[in-house]
């Protein structure tokens with residue numbers, strides 16, 4: 001990177017989803033305005049910009065799935081659809097003056113820690129920067145995972161991932177194959193079933209599904225929330241409290257989840273009359289082990305005559321014929337992969353080179369780990385929003401993001417207090433102690449009761465979910481404990497200056 005081309009900023013934020021925008025707003029609130037938000041796409045919104053598939057909505061209630069400091073009394077439904085959430089993020093961008101900080105179409109290609117100058121070199125698709133601090137809010141649900149299916153190249157029709165919906169596909173009369181039965185696929189199937197000629201769903205593992213009690217928010221409620229904001233806060237508090245009370249079932253008493261299984265089975269029975277189909281849809285693992293899905297239209301869609309369930313994974317494609325692992329064949333005109341995201345092997349980690357030339361991907365080869373879900377050892381002044389073990393099984397990720405923003409704010413304050421040029425690098429001992437503590441608690445959780453899920457990495461360890469309440473996470477991220485960090489100062493004589501002097505002397 002040519003030195004003169006670079007702009008120096010105090011903070012470079014990567015991503016403009018909830019995490020990146022939240023970080024930007026928090027920095028401004030802390031009086032820090034010397035920052036940029038680097039966004040690879042042409043607009044803000046993160047996963048809520050990328051996912052535009054039919055039926056895309058949030059299964060966390062809107063009044064909880066929004067920033068606490070930016071309540072939206074006008075949410076039109078109890079569970080918002082993607083367009084409304086995206087519009088909310090655009091609105092927040094304007095309201096909090098983030099627009100001037102945005103650098104769109106600026107995909108981060110490389111991040112390199114300069115050990116002498118104690119800053120990050122940031123190479124993007126539209127310009128280079130140096131930054132004292134980097135906040136990576138690239139998000140774990142940003143990069144699609146598409147399995148390698150033999151023969152996929154031979155498929156003559158459209159093939160795309162759920163997060164890259166091809167709106168050029170005219171569904172009318174088409175035979176569409178949907179691969180996967182995660183949170184995305186179970187929204188897509190009812191979303192396309194009325195229009196598509198035939199939908200064939202390839203299910204590797206049946207999910208547990210509970211009803212989603214979605215309804216329009218009445219004009220009276222909206223009026224009340226606008227006139228008396230405390231009512232919106234109260235509503236949020238109740239939604240939050242109910243979920244907090246459920247946490248110990250997930251983290252300490254998985255056996256108690258059996259009651260919830262009964263509710264899910266009864267939910268299925270109400271919509272699916274065919275016992276053979278019910279048998280294929282019935283999970284054989286504890287509810288909650290994989291993410292519990294909320295939908296009131298998934299099972300009814302599966303019962304429609306133009307929907308087929310193949311209870312086996314997609315194993316091969318032969319032209320327009322899709323072949324499942326159990327030998328079932330289905331013809332299709334289009335394939336939609338609802339196969340999830342690269343969560344435990346995030347591509348951004350390959351682009352981040354920390355101290356000693358080690359990439360984040362290398363450092364995390366044995367499993368992702370970061371102090372308080374935020375700081376990885378060897379990556380000074382680098383904070384991850386929604387980092388390792390910060391995910392939630394049953395509540396709003398915005399609560400976690402806001403806790404991490406508290407941590408970011410304190411991190412910036414600590415750097416200011418240290419004065420001069422300084423950087424904070426998490427001590428390996430602190431990261432290990434934190435990680436041991438988290439992993440020990442993980443042992444008794446529902447996520448460890450035996451199932452395949454995206455929470456588990458290649459080593460079978462859950463490096464994704466936070467095994468506690470959101471209140472506890474808020475407590476542990478309230479402040480930076482300096483004892484957990486090494487304070488780095490620039491070397492007295494920069495090596496470059498020495499070598500320049502040596503060269504001069506040799507002449």
Ligand code: NAP
Pocket residue numbers: 057058059060141147162179180181182183184185202203204205291312313314315338339340341452453454
């Ligand atoms: P996902 O939960 O990772 O689901 C991927 C699905 O693809 C799984 O069912 C998986 O099967 C299946 N699969 C993979 N390879 C397959 C193959 N060859 N044949 C058949 N099936 C195959 O991905 P996602 O549905 O995109 O959801 C990811 C996360 O995004 C969610 O858990 C959630 O956190 C978030 N999300 C949230 C909402 C919301 O409403 N808030 C909506 C959508 C997404 P196995 O189950 O056997 O692994």
